[in-house]
Amino acid sequence: MSSYAEKIAARDFDTVGFDLTAGLKDALIFETAFTACGVKPSAILGAKDNLVAANANGLGQKDWSALTDISRTLAGLD
Numbered sequence: 001m002s003s004y005a006e007k008i009a010a011r012d013f014d015t016v017g018f019d020l021t022a023g024l025k026d027a028l029i030f031e032t033a034f035t036a037c038g039v040k041p042s043a044i045l046g047a048k049d050n051l052v053a054a055n056a057n058g059l060g061q062k063d064w065s066a067l068t069d070i071s072r073t074l075a076g077l078d
């Protein structure tokens with residue numbers, strides 16, 4: 001956790017362990033699985049919205065910790 005906290009604080013998302021495009025793929029799989037079982041995937045839907053926004057804003061190939069950066073972007077922060 002401390003290494004991710006450092007990455008987020010430094011906004012260093014170029015050393016990729018798991019990218020946001022893969023995160024979106026997984027969120028879509030979870031959404032499909034939950035829905036097929038009749039369960040509303042509330043948490044997944046929120047994450048999916050942010051993952052879609054992150055990918056649309058050019059962060060798809062960044063480390064998954066860049067998901068925190070999309071909150072800044074959506075808030076209009078530099």
